[in-house]
Amino acid sequence: MKNFAFATIAACSLIASANAGYSSEVIAFSDLTEWQNAPTDADINLFGAGYSAEYYTENFKGLANGMSVSGGADWAAWTATVSAGSLQTTGTGLYATQAGATVTMNFTADYQMPMGGVRGIGGGFQFVNAQGQAVAGKIWLKLSTGESIFRTISSANQFMGFWVADPNQTITSFKIQPMGTGAAFFVGAETMYLGTAVIPAPGAVALLGAAGLIGGASRRRTV
Amino acid sequence: MIHSSTSFRLYEYGSTEWSRSQGAASPNEVINPTGPCGPRISRVAKRVGSSPAEKGTGMQLHSLAMLGTVGLLAGSSWAGVVSTVACTTLAEWNEFAAEPGVFPAGWTTATTSESFESKRPLTQASISGGLGWSSWTASASAGDVTQEFGAMSTATVGTTLFFNFGGKPAVLGGLHGIGGDFGFIDESGEYQPGRIEITLSNGAAVVQEFTAKTSFAGFWVTDPEVTITGLSLKPLASMYAVSTSNLYFGFAGVPAPGACALLGIASVFASGRRRTSNQ
Numbered sequence: 027m028k029n030f031a032f033a034t035i036a037a038c039s040l041i042a043s044a045n046a047g048y049s050s051e052v053i054a055f056s057d058l059t060e061w062q063n064a065p066t067d068a069d070i071n072l073f074g075a076g077y078s079a080e081y082y083t084e085n086f087k088g089l090a091n092g093m094s095v096s097g098g099a100d101w102a103a104w105t106a107t108v109s110a111g112s113l114q115t116t117g118t119g120l121y122a123t124q125a126g127a128t129v130t131m132n133f134t135a136d137y138q139m140p141m142g143g144v145r146g147i148g149g150g151f152q153f154v155n156a157q158g159q160a161v162a163g164k165i166w167l168k169l170s171t172g173e174s175i176f177r178t179i180s181s182a183n184q185f186m187g188f189w190v191a192d193p194n195q196t197i198t199s200f201k202i203q204p205m206g207t208g209a210a211f212f213v214g215a216e217t218m219y220l221g222t223a224v225i226p227a228p229g230a231v232a233l234l235g236a237a238g239l240i241g242g243a244s245r246r247r248t249v
Numbered sequence: 250m251i252h253s254s255t256s257f258r259l260y261e262y263g264s265t266e267w268s269r270s271q272g273a274a275s276p277n278e279v280i281n282p283t284g285p286c287g288p289r290i291s292r293v294a295k296r297v298g299s300s301p302a303e304k305g306t307g308m309q310l311h312s313l314a315m316l317g318t319v320g321l322l323a324g325s326s327w328a329g330v331v332s333t334v335a336c337t338t339l340a341e342w343n344e345f346a347a348e349p350g351v352f353p354a355g356w357t358t359a360t361t362s363e364s365f366e367s368k369r370p371l372t373q374a375s376i377s378g379g380l381g382w383s384s385w386t387a388s389a390s391a392g393d394v395t396q397e398f399g400a401m402s403t404a405t406v407g408t409t410l411f412f413n414f415g416g417k418p419a420v421l422g423g424l425h426g427i428g429g430d431f432g433f434i435d436e437s438g439e440y441q442p443g444r445i446e447i448t449l450s451n452g453a454a455v456v457q458e459f460t461a462k463t464s465f466a467g468f469w470v471t472d473p474e475v476t477i478t479g480l481s482l483k484p485l486a487s488m489y490a491v492s493t494s495n496l497y498f499g500f501a502g503v504p505a506p507g508a509c510a511l512l513g514i515a516s517v518f519a520s521g522r523r524r525t526s527n528q
Contacts, residue, residue, distance in 0.1 A: 047390060047409060048481045051452030054335040060444075060456055069485040070446060070456060164344075166334075172472070173453050174334045176345045192452065205348065 051192035052173040058219070061148045061187040065221070072191050077141060077223040084218040086120045095120065096134075101143060102220045103135045119183075121154060121214030128203040129213060133196075133220075143196030146221025148187025151202055152179050153211035163208025168201040176205070183216040332471040333453035342428045342467040342497065351471055352501045356422060363496040364399075371396040372404055382424050383498035384415035395490070398438030402492035410482040410491050414498075422502010423476035428467020429496045431482060432459040433489035440494075443487040450479040462494055469499060 053070070055061040065072050065079035073079070082102035089097055093112045096105045106113055111124025122129050137143025153163040160182045167186050168174040175186045190197055204213045336342040345351065346358045361383050372395045375388040387394045392405035403410045414424050427449070433441040440462045447466050448454040457466050470477055484491040 047411070047483075048448040048450055048479060049452060050446060050448045050454035052333075053446070053454040053456055055456055056337050057458065060458070064456065067485070069483075164341075168332070172332050174332060176334050176336050176341055176469075178338070178341055206344075 049191070051190070051195070052169065052171050053189050053191060054173065054175050055148065055187045055189070056175075056177070056185060058148065058150075058185040058187070061146070061185070061189070061219070064189050065146075065223075072189055073141070073223045074193065079146070080222050080224045082220040084220070085118060086115045086215075086218075087117055089115045089120075091115055098220070101135050101137065101222050103133065104218075104220075105132045105134055106130065107132065116158070119150075119214050119216040120218075121212045123212065125211055126204055126209035127213070128201055129215075130199055130201045131218070132199045137196055141193055141223040143222060144198075144220055145196060145223050146187065146189040146219070147197055147200055148185060148219040148221075150183030150185055150216040151213070152181075152183040152216060153204065153208055153213055155211055161211050163211055163213075164205035165208060165213065166201075166203040166205050168203060170197055170199040171195050179208075187219065189221065333449065333451060334469045334471065335453070335455050336428065336467045336469070337455075337457065337465065339428065339430075339463075339465045339467070339497065342426065342465070342469070342499075345469055346426060346499055346501070351469070352425075353473055355503055356473075356501050357503070358426075359500045360426065361498050361500075363498070365396060365401045365494055366399040368396045368399075368401075376401070379415075379498070382415065382500050385496065386413045387411065388413070398434055400434050400438075400492040400494045402434050402490040404490070406488060406490050407484060408491075409484070410493070412480045412482075412496070414478055414480075422473070422500065424478075424498060425471070425476060425501035426467065426469045426499020427477050427480055427497070428465060428499075429480075429493040430463050430465055431457075431491070431493050432462060432464055433484065433487050434492045435489050441487075441489045443489065443491075444485040445491060446483040446485055448481045448483065450477055451475055456485070467497060469501075471501075 050070075053064070053072070055064065062081070064070050080101075082098060084097055084102075084104070086097070089095055091112060091114045094105055094107050095113045095115065096103070098104045106120060107130050108122045108124070109128040109130070111122055111127050113129070114121050114123050120129070131147075133144045135143070147169070151165055151167065153161050153165075155161045162178065162180050164176070164178050165186070166174060166176050169188055171190060173188060175188075177184070177186060188197070188200075202213050202215065204211065334345060336345060343360065346360065352358065363379060363383070363385070372393050374393055375386050376394055376396055377384070377386040379385045387396075387401050388411045389403040389405065390409040390411070392403065392408055394410065395402050395404045401410070412427075414427070431445055431447070433443045435441050442458065442460045442464075444456065444458050445466075446454060446456050449468055449470070451470060453468060453470075455466055455468075457464075459466075468477070482491045482493070
């Protein structure tokens with residue numbers, strides 16, 4: 027009887043805990059439009075009230091080749107490195123020059139907690155062969171937060187991305203690792219998308235407050 | 250959520266950094282110096298106990314892979330090894346489990362599935378099934394769950410479908426992989442496409458458009474210390490009930506001591522029989 031009671035309590039608590047739901051801390055996306063719309067999607071409710079997303083798109087134009095390539099600005103400043111060989115910018119993308127090498131993208135800007143920093147990353151990832159043609163292969167896209175996507179890229183660049191909903195985490199880096207037969211080709215990204223959550227600056231808040239005070243005073247004088 | 254000021258290091262399992270951390274020979278690369286240790290602790294804290302399992306479900310053991318030597322896991326510090334992998338096809342999900350070095354040496358992986366195709370119609374607050382590490386309990390954020398039309402769904406449109414799984418001691422392994430064929434069903438039991446936010450008990454999630462009855466989404470948790478204890482399927486702006494027609498379970502862990510003992514007894518018996526037949 028006692029055991030039955032305990033089992034019932036355990037089952038009830040189990041269902042209760044399930045009904046409380048799980049909060050999504052890091053969300054993976056396989057569609058660019060879905061990724062871009064996520065911050066304003068009320069159903070997903072990515073950021074807290076008052077925050078909005080800001081985007082940065084990197085097409086890797088006009089960047090120098092080398093073992094380390096940097097770009098972006100402010101919160102979207104980035105430095106790419108490669109596990110072997112070097113990195114080559116093609117005018118539309120960034121690729122490893124050695125087959126099978128892993129590309130790491132580091133975000134170098136200082137950021138504030140909570141929110142701020144790089145909170146969303148995405149890209150059109152793909153493999154190219156020696157002739158620069160897109161080829162199929164497997165990619166393991168790994169985020170510094172621990173989440174990752176394991177996906178077969180069938181041919182031309184295919185989107186993979188993440189948003190970090192947890193206000194206490196930001197994305198400090200991600201890795202593009204070729205897997206399986208993909209190790210015979212050169213991995214890279216055609217376009218990289220970055221996102222952050224914009225916090226109203228204290229100065230702007232102060233200005234709004236001052237404007238309110240002046241407005242109130244002028245109304246009182248008119249009366 | 251639990252917060253901690255402790256410095257937190259993330260290592261990719263099997264990487265040079267991870268190997269160094271095990272040997273502690275040199276300073277390790279700090280991938281995330283700001284240390285979101287709190288959320289990770291909270292994820293581990295989200296683990297819940299075993300769920301009641303319904304015996305005799307029609308499950309099929311598909312494969313048993315990567316059976317190696319039993320690793321010396323006891324005493325190892327696994328703290329900080331965090332990784333959740335999202336897959337969008339069943340083939341990728343199966344392939345990932347077979348990738349070398351994904352799980353600790355000596356760990357076994359196995360997969361099994363649960364089909365709702367031939368289940369008897371049932372509508373109630375919660376429905377359970379499966380066995381052992383693949384046992385599950387389905388419930389909804391409001392109202393009942395329905396097992397009908399070859400799928401498990403919520404009985405009320407717009408509510409979230411939950412699955413809770415029977416957890417096991419983490420170091421010995423347990424449910425590390427979960428996937429399913431997801432979507433929506435209408436009143437007449439027809440499959441309908443739509444968007445779903447799928448969230449694991451550890452906070453990892455995917456937002457995906459499901460377009461066909463076999464549209465798949467799945468995860469593997471490669472952190473040896475974290476097993477999957479639940480899954481939620483939140484419908485995103487749909488007029489239909491969120492559903493799943495198949496669930497796929499992935500086990501990863503060291504063989505249970507009982508299994509080792511059985512193997513030992515079997516080998517003793519076999520050698521005994523050989524000796525007898527030789528005499």
